[in-house]
Amino acid sequence: MSATPAAPKTNVIGLSVLDYRGGKTTLCAGCGHNAISERIIDAAYEMGVRPENLVKMSGIGCSSKSPAYFVNRAHGFNAVHGRMPSVATGVALANHKLMVLGVSGDGDTASIGIGQFIHLMRRNLPIIYIIEDNGVYGLTKGQFSATADLGAKLKTGVINDLPPIDTCALAIELGATFVARSFSGDKRQLLTLLKAAISHRGTVMIDVISPCVTFNDHEGSTKSYKYVKDHDEPVQELGFVPHFENIEVDYDPGTTATVTMHDGSHLRLRKLERDYDATDRINAMKILAESHAKGEVLTGVLYVNTQAPNFFDVLNLTGQPLGQLPESVVRPPKKALEDAMAELM
Amino acid sequence: MATLDVTLQEQATPTAQTGRNVNDFSIQVATVNGSGSQSANTVLLRSIFQMGVPVSGKNLFPSNIAGLPTWYTIRASKHGYIARKKEIDFLVAMNAETAQEDVMSLVPGAACVYDEPLNLKQLRQDVTFYPVPYDKLVGPVCPEAKLRRLVKNMIYVGVVDYLLGIELAESEKAVARQFATKKKAADLNMAAVRAGYDYAKATFTKHDSFFIERMNENAGKIIIDGNAAAALGCMFAGVTVVTWYPITPSTSLVESLIDYLKEYRIGSDGKATFAVVQAEDELAAIGMVMGAGWAGARAMTSTSGPGISLMGEFVGLGYYAEIPGVIFDIQRVGPSTGLPTRTMQGDILSCAFLSHGDTKHILLLPNSVTECYTMAMEAFELAEQFQTPVFVLSDLDLGMNSWMAQPFEYPEQPVGRGKVLGADELQRLGGFARYKDVDGDGIPYRTLPGTAHPAAAYFTRGSGHNEKGQYSERPDDYVRNVDRLARKFDTARKFVPAPVKEISHSSEIGVIAYGTSHWAMTEAHDQLEKEYGIKVDYLRLRAYPFNQDVHDFVKNHNRIYVVEQNRDGQMRELLKLDLPPEQIAKLRRVLHYNGLPIDARSVTNEIVSQEGK
Ligand SMILES: Cc1ncc(C[n+]2csc(CCOP(=O)(O)OP(=O)(O)O)c2C)c(N)n1
Ligand code: SF4
Ligand SMILES: [Mg+2]
Numbered sequence: 001m002s003a004t005p006a007a008p009k010t011n012v013i014g015l016s017v018l019d020y021r022g023g024k025t026t027l028c029a030g031c032g033h034n035a036i037s038e039r040i041i042d043a044a045y046e047m048g049v050r051p052e053n054l055v056k057m058s059g060i061g062c063s064s065k066s067p068a069y070f071v072n073r074a075h076g077f078n079a080v081h082g083r084m085p086s087v088a089t090g091v092a093l094a095n096h097k098l099m100v101l102g103v104s105g106d107g108d109t110a111s112i113g114i115g116q117f118i119h120l121m122r123r124n125l126p127i128i129y130i131i132e133d134n135g136v137y138g139l140t141k142g143q144f145s146a147t148a149d150l151g152a153k154l155k156t157g158v159i160n161d162l163p164p165i166d167t168c169a170l171a172i173e174l175g176a177t178f179v180a181r182s183f184s185g186d187k188r189q190l191l192t193l194l195k196a197a198i199s200h201r202g203t204v205m206i207d208v209i210s211p212c213v214t215f216n217d218h219e220g221s222t223k224s225y226k227y228v229k230d231h232d233e234p235v236q237e238l239g240f241v242p243h244f245e246n247i248e249v250d251y252d253p254g255t256t257a258t259v260t261m262h263d264g265s266h267l268r269l270r271k272l273e274r275d276y277d278a279t280d281r282i283n284a285m286k287i288l289a290e291s292h293a294k295g296e297v298l299t300g301v302l303y304v305n306t307q308a309p310n311f312f313d314v315l316n317l318t319g320q321p322l323g324q325l326p327e328s329v330v331r332p333p334k335k336a337l338e339d340a341m342a343e344l345m
Numbered sequence: 346m347a348t349l350d351v352t353l354q355e356q357a358t359p360t361a362q363t364g365r366n367v368n369d370f371s372i373q374v375a376t377v378n379g380s381g382s383q384s385a386n387t388v389l390l391r392s393i394f395q396m397g398v399p400v401s402g403k404n405l406f407p408s409n410i411a412g413l414p415t416w417y418t419i420r421a422s423k424h425g426y427i428a429r430k431k432e433i434d435f436l437v438a439m440n441a442e443t444a445q446e447d448v449m450s451l452v453p454g455a456a457c458v459y460d461e462p463l464n465l466k467q468l469r470q471d472v473t474f475y476p477v478p479y480d481k482l483v484g485p486v487c488p489e490a491k492l493r494r495l496v497k498n499m500i501y502v503g504v505v506d507y508l509l510g511i512e513l514a515e516s517e518k519a520v521a522r523q524f525a526t527k528k529k530a531a532d533l534n535m536a537a538v539r540a541g542y543d544y545a546k547a548t549f550t551k552h553d554s555f556f557i558e559r560m561n562e563n564a565g566k567i568i569i570d571g572n573a574a575a576a577l578g579c580m581f582a583g584v585t586v587v588t589w590y591p592i593t594p595s596t597s598l599v600e601s602l603i604d605y606l607k608e609y610r611i612g613s614d615g616k617a618t619f620a621v622v623q624a625e626d627e628l629a630a631i632g633m634v635m636g637a638g639w640a641g642a643r644a645m646t647s648t649s650g651p652g653i654s655l656m657g658e659f660v661g662l663g664y665y666a667e668i669p670g671v672i673f674d675i676q677r678v679g680p681s682t683g684l685p686t687r688t689m690q691g692d693i694l695s696c697a698f699l700s701h702g703d704t705k706h707i708l709l710l711p712n713s714v715t716e717c718y719t720m721a722m723e724a725f726e727l728a729e730q731f732q733t734p735v736f737v738l739s740d741l742d743l744g745m746n747s748w749m750a751q752p753f754e755y756p757e758q759p760v761g762r763g764k765v766l767g768a769d770e771l772q773r774l775g776g777f778a779r780y781k782d783v784d785g786d787g788i789p790y791r792t793l794p795g796t797a798h799p800a801a802a803y804f805t806r807g808s809g810h811n812e813k814g815q816y817s818e819r820p821d822d823y824v825r826n827v828d829r830l831a832r833k834f835d836t837a838r839k840f841v842p843a844p845v846k847e848i849s850h851s852s853e854i855g856v857i858a859y860g861t862s863h864w865a866m867t868e869a870h871d872q873l874e875k876e877y878g879i880k881v882d883y884l885r886l887r888a889y890p891f892n893q894d895v896h897d898f899v900k901n902h903n904r905i906y907v908v909e910q911n912r913d914g915q916m917r918e919l920l921k922l923d924l925p926p927e928q929i930a931k932l933r934r935v936l937h938y939n940g941l942p943i944d945a946r947s948v949t950n951e952i953v954s955q956e957g958k
Contacts (some may be wrong), residue, residue: 119624318612
C-alpha cells in the first residue's frame with residue numbers, strides 16, 4: 001500500500017461524507033428506514049447542506065428514531081407521537097433560516113397525527129416531511145396503520161378491512177407544494193427526490209414505502225419489498241442539476257420538462273410511457289386515484305409548484321430569525337407603553 | 346326556557362339599607378346578551394370612574410351569542426373595595442325573563458329602574474321603583490328603527506345619572522370616548538343619555554338612598570381588563586411566537602396582543618417582528634410553543650381548562666426535555682365544558698402537575714391587572730432561566746372584567762435568555778453536556794439549533810437520556826436526571842415572585858389567599874376586625890413552588906384559612922404536599938365555587954363560623 005493516503009473527497013462546502021454520519025442504528029437489519037437514513041446523508045452531503053443549519057424533527061416510532069442515525073452535527077428533536085408537525089412549525093417560526101427535516105411513520109402521520117399533518121400541509125411551511133411508510137406500527141409490534149391497503153394481511157392472518165389514506169393525495173389536495181412517493185429500495189430515485197426537496201422552499205412531502213422486515217414483509221402484505229418492486233410505476237425519470245454545478249446537459253424539451261427550484265437548481269422530469277404533468281394539481285389527484293384502483297404504486301414527483309407563497313411570506317416575517325431579534329427590536333420603547341397607558345386613562 | 350335555568354341570583358344576606366348611602370353600593374344591569382348593553386354599561390362605569398370614585402365592573406354573561414340573560418354589576422366603593430359585592434342595591438331591570446327574580450333578590454331598601462311594561466312595582470314594598478317607558482323615549486332620539494334596540498340602553502344611563510347624581514358631563518365624556526371614531530354614533534347615543542336624564546328629572550322624586558358624589562381617588566389611573574394587561578406584558582417581554590386556539594375566557598388575551606403587536610411591533614420595513622399562529626387545536630398550539638422555545642424564541646400560548654387538559658403530554662415533554670415556554674390559563678369553571686363564562690380557580694393542581702410521570706411546574710398567580718402585566722414578563726424570564734414551561738394562572742374574573750390600576754411601569758430588567766451557549770463559548774469549552782448540572786443549581790446549559798459550531802448539536806427527546814442527551818434506560822441515569830430536575834425546581838423557590846405578607850399584629854389566625862380571591866380577602870379582613878373583633882394575619886401567594894416565607898407563616902400561626910375559588914381546596918392540597926406533617930392539620934378551607942367571583946361576605950361568614958363565633 002502506498003504511504004500517502006488520498007485526501008478525502010469533499011463537497012461544495014468542503015465537508016466529507018463523514019461529517020454527515022449519524023449514530024449507529026438500533027433498527028432491525030434490513031429495515032427500510034435505514035436505507036432512507038443513508039439517502040438523507042448522501043443528499044445532504046451532495047447538496048452541501050451545512051450540518052449545523054439542519055434540524056431533524058420526528059415523532060415516535062421506529063421511523064421517528066432514525067434522525068439519531070444521520071447527521072449528528074445537526075440538532076435533533078424526537079417529539080411526541082403524531083405531533084411533530086407542530087413542533088417543527090415552532091422551530092421554523094423561531095428560525096426560518098434553518099433547514100427543517102421531519103421524519104415520521106405511517107402511524108405517526110396517518111393515524112394519531114393526521115390532524116397535525118393536514119394542517120402542516122395547508123400552511124406550505126418550508127419543511128421536508130418524510131413518511132417512512134410500512135403500513136404497520138413497527139414499534140408496537142406490527143398492528144395495521146391507516147396506510148395499510150384494503151385486504152392486506154398481517155403475519156397473524158388478520159386482514160385489513162378499512163381503506164387506506166393516501167398521504168400524497170391528501171398533501172396535494174391540501175396545499176403542499178412538492179409531493180412525491182418513493183421506495184426505500186430505489187436508491188437513485190429517492191436520492192434525486194431528496195436533493196430536489198432540499199432545493200425547495202415550501203412544504204415537501206415524500207411518502208417513502210419502507211418495508212418493515214420484522215412485521216410486514218411477507219406474502220399477502222402490500223408493503224413488502226417484493227410487492228412494491230412488482231407494482232412500482234415511476235411516473236417519470238428524474239434528473240437533477242444542483243445550482244452550484246454549472247453543467248449544461250442536453251435534453252429534449254419535447255420529452256423532458258424542467259422545473260427551476262427556489263435555489264436555482266434544475267429538476268428534470270423525463271416522460272415515460274404515460275404523459276404525467278407534475279404541475280397539474282387536479283390531474284395528479286385523478287391519476288393517483290385511478291392508479292390506486294389498479295393496484296399500481298405510482299412513484300416520482302407527483303406534484304410540484306414553485307410559485308405558491310409559503311407560510312413565512314403569509315406571516316410577513318422580518319428577515320432576521322425571530323429567535324435572534326435583539327431586545328431593542330422586540331421590546332418597544334417606553335413611549336409605546338406611555339401611549340398605551342394614555343389610551344386607557 | 347324556565348327562569349330557573351338562567352338565573353344568576355344567589356341568596357344574599359338581607360341587610361336593610363338605611364340613611365344616605367354615598368359611594369358605597371352596587372348597581373346591577375340585567376339585560377340579554379347581544380342587545381348592545383355593553384357600551385352603555387361601560388359608559389356608566391367610566392362616568393363613575395371619572396367622578397373620582399373607586400369602581401369595578403363585572404360582566405356575568407352566558408355562553409351564547411344572543412338572547413340569553415346577562416348581568417353587569419358595577420360596584421362603587423369609597424373604601425376602594427373592588428371584589429364583587431354579594432348584595433345588589435340598585436337594579437336596572439331590562440330583561441323580562443329574569444326581572445321578577447332579579448327584583449326578589451334585592452336587599453330591602455334597594456332601588457329598581459325598570460322597563461315600564463315589565464310592571465314590577467307590585468312585587469316588593471321595600472324597594473323603590475322607577476318605571477321608564479323606553480320604547481316611547483327612544484323614538485324621538487333615534488329615527489332609525491333598527492338602531493333603537495341598541496340606543497335604548499343609553500337611556501338607562503341617563504336615568505341612573507339623574508337618580509344617583511352622576512354628572513351628565515362625565516357621561517358625555519365617556520360616550521365621546523366610547524365612540525371615539527364614530528361621531529354620528531356618539532351624537533345619537535348622547536341624545537339618548539340626555540333623553541333618559543330629562544325624563545327622570547321631569548318624572549321622578551328620589552326616594553332611594555344611593556348617591557354618587559365626587560371624590561378624588563382616581564387621578565392618573567387606568568381601567569383595563571387582565572387579558573389586555575397580560576397582552577401588554579407579553580409584548581414588552583419581547584414575545585416573538587404566539588400560538589393559540591380560541592376559547593373563552595382566554596381569547597381576548599391573544600386578540601389584544603395581536604392589536605398591540607400590529608401597533609408596536611411592525612418594523613420600519615413593514616415586516617413583522619412576531620408570528621401569531623391560530624393553530625388547529627391546543628395540542629398544536631403548545632407543540633409550536635415547544636418547538637419555538639427550543640429554537641430560541643420567546644413563545645407563548647393562552648388557553649383555558651379544556652385546552653390545558655389537551656396540552657398534558659407536551660407539557661410533560663417540556664418539563665423532561667427542558668424547554669422554555671409560557672402558558673396562560675385564564676381559568677373558567679370546570680370540569681369538562683363546565684360553565685364556560687364563569688370564573689374559578691380550578692386548575693391549580695392540574696397545572697402544577699400536568700402530564701404523566703413525576704412532573705412539577707412553576708405557576709404564577711396574578712391577583713390584579715398590574716400583576717397580569719408584570720407576571721407576564723416574569724413568566725418569560727423564568728421560563729428561559731429554568732428552561733421549562735411556566736404557567737400564568739389568571740381567571741375569567743381577572744381576565745375579562747374591568748379593573749382600575751396605576752399606569753404600568755416600564756420594565757427595568759433587561760431581557761434574560763438563560764444559560765445558552767454560543768459558538769464562541771463552545772469553542773472555548775470544547776463542547777458541552779446538555780443535561781449536566783455544572784453550577785449546582787440543577788439548571789443545565791443548552792445550545793440553539795443553527796449555532797455555527799460542530800459541537801453545538803444535541804438530541805432532544807422525551808425518552809430517557811443521560812447527561813449528554815443520549816438515549817439511556819439505565820436506572821442510575823434516570824434517577825440522576827429526575828433528581829436534578831427536582832433540584833432545579835427547588836432553586837426556583839428563590840426566584841419566583843415572593844408572597845406578600847400583612848402581619849401587622851400577633852394574631853394566631855393566618856389566612857392564605859391568591860389571585861382574585863385577594864380582593865374579597867382584603868375586604869373580609871376589615872369586616873372580621875370591625876364587625877367581629879377577629880384579627881387575622883394574611884399571606885398572599887404569588888407563585889408555586891412556595892418559598893420559606895410560606896413555611897414560616899404556617900408555622901407561626903395556630904390556624905390557617907386557605908381562601909380559594911374551587912370545591913376541593915386545591916391550593917390547600919398543594920400546601921399539604923410541601924409542609925411538614927405537624928403543620929398540615931392547621932390548614933382549613935374557605936371555599937367559593939358557584940361560578941360567581943368570590944365576595945367578602947362569604948369569606949367573613951365562613952371564617953366567623955369556623956372560629957365558632
Ligand atoms: C400517545 C401515544 N400513544 C401510543 C404510543 C405507542 N406507540 C409508539 S410508536 C407507535 C406506532 C408507530 O408507528 P409508525 O409511526 O408507523 O412507526 P414505525 O414504528 O412503523 O416506523 C405507537 C402506537 C405512544 N408512544 N404515544
Ligand atoms: S420493527 Fe419493523 S419498522 Fe421497526 S425497526 Fe424493525 S423492521 Fe424497522
Ligand atoms: Mg409504520
